[in-house]
Amino acid sequence: MSTKPRLFSGMQPSADSLQIGNYIGALLQWREMQTTNDAIFCVVDLHALTVPQDPKLLAEQTRKTAAQYIAAGIDPEKSILFVQSHVPAHPQLAWILNTITGFGEASRMTQFKDKAAKTGTDSASVGLFAYPVLMAADILLYDTVAVPVGDDQKQHVELTRDVANRFNSRFGDTFVVPEPVIMKATARIYDLQNPTSKMSKSAASDAGVVWMLDDPGKTAKKIKSAVTDDDREIRFDRGAKPGVSNLLTILSAFTGESVPALEASFAGKGYGDLKTTVADAVVATFDPMRARALELLDDPAELDRILGRNAERALAIAGPKLELVYDRVGLLRRS
Ligand code: TYM
Numbered sequence: 001m002s003t004k005p006r007l008f009s010g011m012q013p014s015a016d017s018l019q020i021g022n023y024i025g026a027l028l029q030w031r032e033m034q035t036t037n038d039a040i041f042c043v044v045d046l047h048a049l050t051v052p053q054d055p056k057l058l059a060e061q062t063r064k065t066a067a068q069y070i071a072a073g074i075d076p077e078k079s080i081l082f083v084q085s086h087v088p089a090h091p092q093l094a095w096i097l098n099t100i101t102g103f104g105e106a107s108r109m110t111q112f113k114d115k116a117a118k119t120g121t122d123s124a125s126v127g128l129f130a131y132p133v134l135m136a137a138d139i140l141l142y143d144t145v146a147v148p149v150g151d152d153q154k155q156h157v158e159l160t161r162d163v164a165n166r167f168n169s170r171f172g173d174t175f176v177v178p179e180p181v182i183m184k185a186t187a188r189i190y191d192l193q194n195p196t197s198k199m200s201k202s203a204a205s206d207a208g209v210v211w212m213l214d215d216p217g218k219t220a221k222k223i224k225s226a227v228t229d230d231d232r233e234i235r236f237d238r239g240a241k242p243g244v245s246n247l248l249t250i251l252s253a254f255t256g257e258s259v260p261a262l263e264a265s266f267a268g269k270g271y272g273d274l275k276t277t278v279a280d281a282v283v284a285t286f287d288p289m290r291a292r293a294l295e296l297l298d299d300p301a302e303l304d305r306i307l308g309r310n311a312e313r314a315l316a317i318a319g320p321k322l323e324l325v326y327d328r329v330g331l332l333r334r335s
Pocket of ligand 1: 008009010011012013021023024025026044047134135138139147148150151152153186187188189198199200
């Protein structure tokens with residue numbers, strides 16, 4: 001058994017490609033942390049079902065998401081990289097956790113409120129409401145210590161902690177209580193056209209979203225058309241200059257240079273220079289990743305074999321934990 005701390009995180013396969021916020025807010029940390037942690041990365045297809053998905057596309061989007069994890073540097077031999085629906089212990093534990101989660105505490109989740117507001121709460125699904133409880137199950141099945149996510153997920157990890165503590169005090173010590181790991185500087189990447197709202201795979205317009213699998217020309221064009229302001233100064237100021245601040249954050253994530261160092265290096269230069277530099281940096285990183293992802297997707301049978309082997313590795317950890325939970329709550333064992 002590994003003595004490294006256990007790390008768990010996931011992404012929804014809710015689009016053909018991941019967007020740059022997923023990469024900067026999550027994948028970059030995942031790649032770094034997989035060497036010092038016992039890491040598990042999941043493609044959370046059951047979570048994607050909480051809003052309507054096209055059944056003809058979902059399986060392929062799931063493969064594409066897994067391929068992008070690998071292309072971005074997740075090693076499926078070292079880390080465990082699997083698909084959530086391949087390990088039924090996830091929805092099984094979620095059901096148990098649903099029974100100890102308060103309606104009131106689930107109602108306070110801001111992501112539910114935001115997503116439900118789009119369609120009206122009455123037509124939002126019960127699955128969307130219970131989304132954070134399934135996420136808690138994902139995390140708690142693996143004795144997870146660290147959950148690297150963007151800041152939009154912090155509240156869900158806090159709910160996970162509350163539910164774990166409640167279960168432990170009611171039924172005896174069963175779950176490790178996890179901690180969110182959020183890189184403050186890059187915790188939130190904003191839409192290029194609307195730099196006060198979070199960049200999202202489900203944005204109403206595609207113009208402000210940078211996709212990892214997009215054609216490099218398109219990516220460069222989108223970055224060069226990013227909304228800035230009427231001023232000329234390249235300075236980080238989230239309130240007064242959200243567009244420029246967002247570009248500086250992106251550049252800092254892709255180059256490893258601090259924002260103050262970037263501000264100094266752009267002194268006296270214009271927004272055009274900044275945008276070109278950001279576009280070049282993003283394309284230089286995403287282009288080889290895109291090529292690698294497409295290569296992996298060219299051999300879906302091999303990709304499916306990798307995911308199959310990894311689901312077995314995940315099940316070996318999740319299965320016994322679920323059995324323990326079933327015992328703790330008093331379910332009759334099948335003989
Ligand atoms: P998803 O697919 O919505 O997002 C995946 C990850 O990307 C981060 N992220 C961002 N970070 C910075 N700026 C953005 N604009 C941006 N957009 C997305 C998210 O914070 C997230 O880390 N509910 C999770 C999936 C999940 C999960 C889990 C995560 C299910 N079970 C267990 C951790 C542990 C989600 O947000 O997926």
